[in-house]
Amino acid sequence: MSKPEREFFPATGIDFTVCPGGDPKITERILARDPETGVATRILRYAPGADSSPMGVQKHDFWEEVYILEGSFVDLTLGETFNAGMYACRPPGMPHGPWRTDEGVVTFEVRYRI
Template structure:
């Protein structure tokens, strides 16, 4: 199965839900999902003060592209802060995070498997 077909719609029609890891300060708005491949397109939101340290460094078996729409967050492992307008493209297995943010951050993410 692939991600479903959608024509334009307001993303505000989709509620934010708590991300895996159960931190209520880290939520996602799933825009499209392929449940069989376990990939999605989403908007990710970290509330001000959020910290994903309990989840540790992340690695995925899929590609992940991330564009920061608003705010900023810091990759604790790298000691680097990334801000609105910045972009990342992570191949499968690339370590990243954990993250923390003082002001909050909103990102747009696309996850997929190359075929």
């Protein structure tokens, strides 16, 4: 199986839901998902004050590309702030996070397997 085939549609019609981990300040709008592999395209939103420290450093078994649309957040491991207009491409197994944001952040993410 793969992500569904969809022509242009209003993405704002898809609700944000709380991400795995259960923090109501960290939500996602899933635009497309492969139900078999779990890879997805999504909008990720951290509300002001969100902190993913309880989830620890993240590592995935898939590729992840992230573009920051709005705001900024701090990678607490690296001690670096990343802002709107910045981009990351993470191969499987690359550690990242945890994250904290004072102002909030919105990212566009594409996850896939090769």
